[in-house]
Structure formats: C-alpha cells, structure tokens
Amino acid sequence: MSNRVCISLDAMGGDHGPTTVVPGAAIARERHPELHFILFGDEAVVRPLVEAEPRLKGAVEIRHTTVAVAMDDKPSQAVRQGRGKSSMWRAIQAVRDGEAQAAVSAGNTGALMAMSKICLKTMAGIERPAIACLWPTVRGESVVLDVGATIGTDAEHLVEMAVMGSAMARIVLDVERPTVGLLNVGTEEMKGNEAVKEAARLLRESKPANFTYHGFVEGTDLGRGTTDVVVTEGFTGNIALKTAEGTAKQIASYLKAAMGRTLSAKIGYLFARQAFAALREKMNPSRANGGVFLGLEGIVIKSHGSENAQGFAAAVDLAHDMARHDLMRTIRDMLEQTPAVAAGVSAGLDASLAQK
Amino acid sequence: MSNRVCISLDAMGGDHGPTTVVPGAAIARERHPELHFILFGDEAVVRPLVEAEPRLKGAVEIRHTTVAVAMDDKPSQAVRQGRGKSSMWRAIQAVRDGEAQAAVSAGNTGALMAMSKICLKTMAGIERPAIACLWPTVRGESVVLDVGATIGTDAEHLVEMAVMGSAMARIVLDVERPTVGLLNVGTEEMKGNEAVKEAARLLRESKPANFTYHGFVEGTDLGRGTTDVVVTEGFTGNIALKTAEGTAKQIASYLKAAMGRTLSAKIGYLFARQAFAALREKMNPSRANGGVFLGLEGIVIKSHGSENAQGFAAAVDLAHDMARHDLMRTIRDMLEQTPAVAAGVSAGLDASLAQK
Structure with a gap:
C-alpha cells in the first residue's frame, strides 16, 4: 500500500452535495484503486450513500460535521462561520495536517480560496x-x-x-x-x-x-x-x-x-x-x-458547483495526479x-x- | 436621390486590398442601391476592377493615391508616413469633410484608430x-x-x-x-x-x-x-x-x-x-x-483584414446602417x-x- 493516495473531500460542497461527491469519488476510485478518501460532512446523509457504493468499500473514512459553507456565502462570512468546523475548512485542514495529499471541494470558489489561504498559507x-x-x-x-x-x-x-x-x-x-x-x-x-x-x-x-x-x-x-x-x-x-x-x-x-x-x-x-x-x-x-489552486502550501482542487458525478470524478482524478506526482x-x-x-x-x- | 448614402473606402486596406474591397462594395450595393462610394487607392489597379463590376456602374468615384498603410506598420509610423496622402487617411478625411457619411477600411486597426482620432477628433x-x-x-x-x-x-x-x-x-x-x-x-x-x-x-x-x-x-x-x-x-x-x-x-x-x-x-x-x-x-x-469606432466625430468601420468580399460587404452594410440612421x-x-x-x-x- 505504499502508493496509496489519500484525498480529503468536502462532501457538502456544490449544488448537489454528497449525492454527487460520493458517486464521483466511486467513479474515480474505479480508475485509481490506490485512492482513499476522508469525507467531511453530515454523517447521517453521507454514510448511507457511501455504503451503497461497493466501489468505495474499505476506502472511506467519514468525519462528521453539520456545518457547511453555502454557495452564496461571502468569503469573509464563510471564514467567520466555518473556520475550524465546516466540511470545507476541515477538508483543507486535513491537507495541512498531512492526513490527505490533496483536498477537493465543489463549494463556493471565493470561500474555498479564502480558507485555503488562511489554513495552508501561500508558498x-x-x-x-x-x-x-x-x-x-x-x-x-x-x-x-x-x-x-x-x-x-x-x-x-x-x-x-x-x-x-x-x-x-x-x-x-x-x-x-x-x-x-x-x-x-x-x-x-x-x-x-x-x-x-x-x-x-x-x-x-x-x-x-x-x-x-x-x-x-x-x-x-x-x-x-x-x-x-x-x-x-x-x-x-x-x-x-x-x-x-x-x-x-x-x-x-x-x-x-x-x-x-x-x-x-x-x-x-x-x-x-x-x-x-x-x-x-x-x-x-x-x-x-x-x-x-496553485501557490499554496498544499493541493486544493475546485470542482465546478453544478457538475454531475462524472465531472466531480474528473476533479478527483486531477487531485490524484497532482498528489501522485x-x-x-x-x-x-x-x-x-x-x-x-x-x-x-x-x-x-x-x-x-x-x-x- | 435624397436617400443616397455615400461611403468612403480605403481600397488598399486589408490582406487582399482592392480585389476584396471592390467586389465587397458591389455585393453591398446590390443589397442597398442607394449606396455610393468614393474609393481611395491606386487608380491603375482599382479602375479595371470597378469597370468589371456592373453592380457598381455610376456609383463610384475613384481618387488616386499610391500611398498605402502596411498591415504591420506601427500606428505612429503610419500617421507619420500616411497623413494627408494615404488611402486610409483620405478615406477618413472624406468623412471629416462631409463628402462621405462613413468610412470603411480593412487596414491595420492601430493605424486606423490613430488616424481617426487625429483626423476626426473625439466627440x-x-x-x-x-x-x-x-x-x-x-x-x-x-x-x-x-x-x-x-x-x-x-x-x-x-x-x-x-x-x-x-x-x-x-x-x-x-x-x-x-x-x-x-x-x-x-x-x-x-x-x-x-x-x-x-x-x-x-x-x-x-x-x-x-x-x-x-x-x-x-x-x-x-x-x-x-x-x-x-x-x-x-x-x-x-x-x-x-x-x-x-x-x-x-x-x-x-x-x-x-x-x-x-x-x-x-x-x-x-x-x-x-x-x-x-x-x-x-x-x-x-x-x-x-x-x-464609437466616440469620434464621424463614423469609421474596421473590416477584418483577412475577410473575403462577403465579409467586406458585411462591414459596408454596417456602415450603411450607421450612416442611414x-x-x-x-x-x-x-x-x-x-x-x-x-x-x-x-x-x-x-x-x-x-x-x-
């Protein structure tokens, strides 16, 4: 398992949240079996979706949080309310703490960049x-x-x-x-x-x-x-x-x-x-x-908010590539x-x- | 003939010069019979082309000049060498002097804008x-x-x-x-x-x-x-x-x-x-x-340098519309x-x- 690649995911981000993030992760893992995920989000919603995905068996750790950044939150507001506890922040923090090699979120771009700058710092x-x-x-x-x-x-x-x-x-x-x-x-x-x-x-x-x-x-x-x-x-x-x-x-x-x-x-x-x-x-x-996101002390990938599972999987593929190499x-x-x-x-x- | 619309044309402008400008004018005149043109360019080249176009019969006045702005001239260079005498300048000047209601050129954009600003002035x-x-x-x-x-x-x-x-x-x-x-x-x-x-x-x-x-x-x-x-x-x-x-x-x-x-x-x-x-x-x-070109004391239209006669005719149509209304x-x-x-x-x- 030396080539295992761990990606942290903001399960609550994007227009469709975990209903896109979880199947998207499954599609990407089918292509890259070395992928492992830490999913941040509401466990009551996320767990049943993960359990319904045989392709994710044994590859996911869920970390519970009910705090999510809204798509129309201003970056400053998102940071104030979500710092340390939102699914977005915690996905980034997992990169900072060395638990994950890259983070992927389909959430609000401004908030994701603001949090990434604060949490990871500029290179x-x-x-x-x-x-x-x-x-x-x-x-x-x-x-x-x-x-x-x-x-x-x-x-x-x-x-x-x-x-x-x-x-x-x-x-x-x-x-x-x-x-x-x-x-x-x-x-x-x-x-x-x-x-x-x-x-x-x-x-x-x-x-x-x-x-x-x-x-x-x-x-x-x-x-x-x-x-x-x-x-x-x-x-x-x-x-x-x-x-x-x-x-x-x-x-x-x-x-x-x-x-x-x-x-x-x-x-x-x-x-x-x-x-x-x-x-x-x-x-x-x-x-x-x-x-x-380039120029930060860690890898963060923004998936388009309105993408479907295939689109989210493409963003995870990219995170995998960036981490792997x-x-x-x-x-x-x-x-x-x-x-x-x-x-x-x-x-x-x-x-x-x-x-x- | 009260609704006659007169357009001045830089016959030497663009990648193909008069071989595009003259047939382009003919196509536009077929659509708008009230169009008349003053063509600025090398008469030896322009006249045979005009005479070969029955659609332009009685609708064209040729004004001879052998000075032409090159497509790669710097604007300052074009103004220095072409002021008062180039086909581009004289087409613009015809608008300033009230002879034409609009000018069309397929020449160098920078030179056309520089000459238009000097010759027509800003509104x-x-x-x-x-x-x-x-x-x-x-x-x-x-x-x-x-x-x-x-x-x-x-x-x-x-x-x-x-x-x-x-x-x-x-x-x-x-x-x-x-x-x-x-x-x-x-x-x-x-x-x-x-x-x-x-x-x-x-x-x-x-x-x-x-x-x-x-x-x-x-x-x-x-x-x-x-x-x-x-x-x-x-x-x-x-x-x-x-x-x-x-x-x-x-x-x-x-x-x-x-x-x-x-x-x-x-x-x-x-x-x-x-x-x-x-x-x-x-x-x-x-x-x-x-x-x-908007914001000048006169109407100037830039046609794309690489356009064919149909494309140049579209630019003339636009000049016609702008002048007419x-x-x-x-x-x-x-x-x-x-x-x-x-x-x-x-x-x-x-x-x-x-x-x-």
Whole structure:
C-alpha cells in the first residue's frame, strides 16, 4: 500500500452535495484503486450513500460535521462561520495536517480560496495564488491560469504563474519542458498593458531552465493549443474561460436545431449519431473539470458547483495526479532551478522603481 | 436621390486590398442601391476592377493615391508616413469633410484608430473612443464593446461606453430601449475590479432614460445574448472576442473530423448536408464582420483584414446602417437625454478624488 493516495473531500460542497461527491469519488476510485478518501460532512446523509457504493468499500473514512459553507456565502462570512468546523475548512485542514495529499471541494470558489489561504498559507517565493484549469484544444489540452483567483496583476505575479503553470503542465501533460505563452491582444512586442510587457521582458531575458517562453498569444491560440501553458490575469482569464464555455453551448444549440429542422437532416443525424456522441463527449466540459489552486502550501482542487458525478470524478482524478506526482515538489524544484526568473523579477522591480 | 448614402473606402486596406474591397462594395450595393462610394487607392489597379463590376456602374468615384498603410506598420509610423496622402487617411478625411457619411477600411486597426482620432477628433463629452462589434448570440445579436481600442479603463469610460453601445444597439438591433450589462467575473455586487464596481454604482443610481442597466454579466452571457449591449475594457473584450472565434473554429474542426470518421457518419453527413450548410452559415464570422469606432466625430468601420468580399460587404452594410440612421446624432441625443449619467460620472469622480 505504499502508493496509496489519500484525498480529503468536502462532501457538502456544490449544488448537489454528497449525492454527487460520493458517486464521483466511486467513479474515480474505479480508475485509481490506490485512492482513499476522508469525507467531511453530515454523517447521517453521507454514510448511507457511501455504503451503497461497493466501489468505495474499505476506502472511506467519514468525519462528521453539520456545518457547511453555502454557495452564496461571502468569503469573509464563510471564514467567520466555518473556520475550524465546516466540511470545507476541515477538508483543507486535513491537507495541512498531512492526513490527505490533496483536498477537493465543489463549494463556493471565493470561500474555498479564502480558507485555503488562511489554513495552508501561500508558498515561499510566491506573491499570490492562482487557479489553473485544463483547457481542451485541438492538439489536446493546455494549462491556463489564472482563471479567477485574483483580480489585477503585475509582472512578478505573471512570471510566478509561468513557473507554477509549467510545473502543473509537466505533470498533467507529461512534457518535460513546457512552452509558455502570455495572453495578450496581439503578438507584437508593443502590444498590451504594462504588466504583460514587463513580464514578457523578464521571461525573455531570464532564459528559464525548465520551460520555454514562447511569447505573446491571443484568444484564438487558446483553442488552437499553441502553447502548453497560457498565463493571464484573473479577471481576463475568468472571462475568457466562460466565453469559451458559452460559445461551445451556443454552437451545440445551433447544431441541435439544424439537425432537427428537416426530415433529411433527421435521417442524417441517425446515421451519424455515433459521430455526434463522440463530438458531445469531446465538447463535454465535465471532462476537463477541476480548477487547481496553485501557490499554496498544499493541493486544493475546485470542482465546478453544478457538475454531475462524472465531472466531480474528473476533479478527483486531477487531485490524484497532482498528489501522485508531487505537484508541490515540482513547483518548488522549478522555482529553485530558475533562479534567473527570481533574480530577473527582483532586477526588473528595482529598475522600474528606479525609473519612478 | 435624397436617400443616397455615400461611403468612403480605403481600397488598399486589408490582406487582399482592392480585389476584396471592390467586389465587397458591389455585393453591398446590390443589397442597398442607394449606396455610393468614393474609393481611395491606386487608380491603375482599382479602375479595371470597378469597370468589371456592373453592380457598381455610376456609383463610384475613384481618387488616386499610391500611398498605402502596411498591415504591420506601427500606428505612429503610419500617421507619420500616411497623413494627408494615404488611402486610409483620405478615406477618413472624406468623412471629416462631409463628402462621405462613413468610412470603411480593412487596414491595420492601430493605424486606423490613430488616424481617426487625429483626423476626426473625439466627440464632446467622450473621454476615449471604443470599438464595438456585433456578437452573434442564440437570441440574435448583441453589441459588445470595447474589443480593442484602448487598454485599461475607468468607471467614467465604462459608463460612456454603455451610452454609445446603446445608441448603436438602437440602430442595428432596432430596440428602442436596449439592455446593458457590464462584463465581470460574477454577477454579485462585490465581484470585479474597482472600475467595474464603480461603473455599476453609477449606472444603477443614474437611472438612464434611454437604456436599462441590467447589472453584471459573465462570459457565458455573451453567447446567450442576455443583454443587448455588453460593456467591457478593451484588453478583456479583445481576448473574449478572439477566444470565442477560436472556440468556434475548434468545434468546427471537431465536427469535421467526427463526420469523416466512419462510413455511417459520412452517409449521415450527406443526408444532413443542407443542415450543415445552414450551420456553417450561422457560424460564419464574415456575417458579423465590422468593428464600429464609437466616440469620434464621424463614423469609421474596421473590416477584418483577412475577410473575403462577403465579409467586406458585411462591414459596408454596417456602415450603411450607421450612416442611414445617423449614429452620430443618436449618440449625441442619448448623451444629452441622460444628464443623470453625465452628472453621476462627475459626482462619482469628485467623490473618488475627495477620498484620495
């Protein structure tokens, strides 16, 4: 049992709570039998669900709490009311205490980030945490960050995200030396805001040892998979992510309408229904569910609040991958092995301060 | 001929220059016989193309110039070399001089905006111009701005964009009282950066007379068509637009691959080919081509540089609509009729200055 991976779960998080979390955990365990879980939640609700899942037999410890963070709680309110006792806090705390290698919650993103920052603390050498997601592309997948942890950025934070995103890409995409792009409104050097231009200069000059800085990328490059990692500020990243989700839904609805309009189209649909099923699977956002909190002293994964059990299982898969391949150590190693980045950041800041 | 609409065209702009501009103008004139054009460009190239187009007979005046702005010229360089003499500048100047009611160019966006600002000047009461586009939605179309005129914003600029976008929506969407959303990372009041939060407060409190302030919208609302107008800062707006374009292309490539994979799918495709053609038409970005420069003392439309003649014709259609329904007067009226917005902006600025 040396390769046992233990994940703590906030059983009460998300729109559907334990009725999604428990079967989701079961699906993930079927794929990774080394998984074990600590489930935090209302035992009266959680236990019958766990007992109904043969795939979870002997793999779950339930820790009782009736305190749950609501989906619309403000982060400050959630921390005040849920610190130390809510299912969300305790799932994170299990990571801090070394009982679990990663925590997964489908709860309120703001509350999860606030609690994670307080409970786990920010990593040494990292200014602010970020949320990274896996973005489906025509070439496979890319790591995109920040998709909403913080609003506003500076060059230093963008450079840190390049390093952290590369560490995650090395694990999930299995590439030794990921390529990194900075999201911008054009690829020419003069384009963009000050933070992006300064980060580009730092990345270019510091010649990172563990990843390749590709240059600026645009919104169109996200779906194209031009780089393994795409770095951007949280406001823009969140809007880009939701715009892509919205566009995919929009096209799916056009397609559905087109295929039902004439008899000939309906017959065509019947012949091509397996192809459509494959397409639906490809476009299924659940496959890439899971936002990874990067830059904290521990691994926390956010599952989408409205996901079903398959979606939650994808988030657990991600937690498993990150724990199994030691994301924390990979980030630390990459930060250490790129002193040029750190030095470049300091030098850049000194230079920009000197100009003021 | 009282309803004659005259449009000036930069015949040398875009990846394909006059070979796209001239047939594009012809397509638009077939739809709107009241259209007349002043074409600026190299007469030796332009005249034979015009003479080959029976649909343009008697509707075109050619003004010769061999100076053209290159697609990769920096805006400052384009202004220095092209001021007063390039096809782009002279097309804009024709609007300033009252010869044309709108200008259309497929040239370099940065150069077109720089020249438009210098030649036409910013409208009274408007801080900075914006670029608006028509965004296809499941409900029809929305006006989205700014998609790349300026980087960075403040509350005042966002409020101005709400008014200008509403004026454009009134014309192109034919709604008397458009609804306006502010693009944000969530719909709750506490979400977003300071500019967005302050703009929301101003819009809520000023109770605009000509449009309805809906509240915050997210990236997913763009394709959904939740509001007639969506307002955002230029960096984020440009990335959202290109992300949607990229996602549409990505799904089209999945669809193509899926339909070619098995014999059954291929047969299905044959039966449904008209439905697919309708879908392709729906997803065709050329249909919604044309960025409208708002906030200048004249109408300038940017066509995408890589568009074909159909795409350029869509941009000319837009110019025709804007000129026909007097966009300039609509914006002025809406600004005047919403003194509360203007007052709110001043009060808000005073208050925020007082806090400093």
